[in-house]
Amino acid sequence: MRQYGVMTPGDETRSAEQRLEDLEAELHELQRKHDLAADGNERSDGHHHPAEAATDAEMREHDLRLQTRAKERIDHIERALKAIKDGTYGVCVDCEKPIPAGRLRAVPDAQRCVPCQSKADRTR
Secondary structure (H helix, E strand, C coil): CCCCCCCCHHHHHHHHHHHHHHHHHHHHHHHCCHHHHHHHHHHHCCCCHHHHHHHHHHHHHHHHHHHHHHHHHHHHHHHHHHHHHHCCCCEEECCEECHHHHHHHHHHCCCCCHHHHHHHHHCC
């Protein structure tokens, strides 16, 4: 509920949920466009030149990277949507402190605050 132009936590959560659902739909569309199984016959048309085969292999590799990244991001989004339902959205999974609203607006599926995410990135 808005009061005097200020977003309440409920508004923020509904807004985040909508952004997450929109992002998830975009990622599913990206996966559909770069579906290697559906595209299998389209690119393997018996190339006569090695350069064409190399180009196709590079395109498949690119599509596979996109598919992998999209799948990982969808997993993060699904976890964030579950956290909204569980009432834990916006709480860092490591330190259990609130994740700043600005970070959640920028990265709605963020599971960690910036300091904890930095630590997690360094340990990968």
